[in-house]
Amino acid sequence: MTPPELDRKSALFLDLDGTLLEIAATPEQVVVPPGLPSLLAHLHHQLEGAVAIVTGRPLAQTDELLRPFSASAAGEHGVSLRYADGTREELPAGIAVPSAWREELEAAVQRWPGVLVEPKPHGFAVHYRLAPEYGNEVWRLVRQLVPPEHPWFHLVPAREAVEIGLRSASKGHAVERLMAHAPFHGRRPIFIGDDFTDEAGMRKARELGGIGLRVAEVFGGDPANVRAWLMEGAQRLDGRSASSIPTGVTP
Numbered sequence: 001m002t003p004p005e006l007d008r009k010s011a012l013f014l015d016l017d018g019t020l021l022e023i024a025a026t027p028e029q030v031v032v033p034p035g036l037p038s039l040l041a042h043l044h045h046q047l048e049g050a051v052a053i054v055t056g057r058p059l060a061q062t063d064e065l066l067r068p069f070s071a072s073a074a075g076e077h078g079v080s081l082r083y084a085d086g087t088r089e090e091l092p093a094g095i096a097v098p099s100a101w102r103e104e105l106e107a108a109v110q111r112w113p114g115v116l117v118e119p120k121p122h123g124f125a126v127h128y129r130l131a132p133e134y135g136n137e138v139w140r141l142v143r144q145l146v147p148p149e150h151p152w153f154h155l156v157p158a159r160e161a162v163e164i165g166l167r168s169a170s171k172g173h174a175v176e177r178l179m180a181h182a183p184f185h186g187r188r189p190i191f192i193g194d195d196f197t198d199e200a201g202m203r204k205a206r207e208l209g210g211i212g213l214r215v216a217e218v219f220g221g222d223p224a225n226v227r228a229w230l231m232e233g234a235q236r237l238d239g240r241s242a243s244s245i246p247t248g249v250t251p
């Protein structure tokens, strides 16, 4: 499948890790290509603000990574929302993975060298990319902690990781909420993602008359191709040459 052409009525919903950014050994080691924030800012200007980052990372961390670009966004797989006018929808701080579970996971990773925990304001991720031999044990423990029928929390499979997240949130819900507001309302949503949690965002984009693009299928699994497509879209929208876009982004 070839990706569609961006047009002035598009709205972009972009996942971060594995979509805009190459996967790194640990969450802290991701590298943001130097021109990416300005490319996003340029598209944001061209699409009158209809560009949102929809990520599993907390919003503060996302802003830090993409600084100075900051716009509409959903963090922690849809738990936190920020609209174009800066309004936030955020759950109370107390609605979070219970400290007993956090402590049990922190204690467990002491026995599993290379396994990392990533505490978030509401959720809690465990990464085994550096020690895949412990993947089964990680899953065994999180399944014990969070049974399938748990009313508030569920397990979110991720790339070489698993996260305990809030059942009530999803990237689909985030797309729906953002699409109900300016400047997204009335546009054609294009959701691009690479991971299990992105599927809900893609489904919602399709339900709302748009499209969902999997990085593996449409971009050969390579975030550089996603960035190149965004760059081409920006050029086409401008009717200008690549050199006139102040990004310096190299796919």
Ligand SMILES: O=P(O)(O)OC[C@H]1O[C@H](O[C@H]2O[C@H](CO)[C@@H](O)[C@H](O)[C@H]2O)[C@H](O)[C@@H](O)[C@@H]1O
Pocket (backbone or CB within 6 Å): 015, 016, 017, 018, 019, 022, 023, 024, 025, 026, 027, 028, 030, 054, 055, 056, 057, 058, 118, 125, 127, 129, 158, 159, 160, 161, 163, 195, 197
């Ligand atoms: O929704 P996303 O923006 O794709 O975020 C999903 C998770 O991404 C991060 O973890 C993943 O990327 C890391 C850096 O490349 C990698 O080391 C890890 O193995 C991946 O699972 C992030 O750390 C999580 O918080 C996000 O939920």
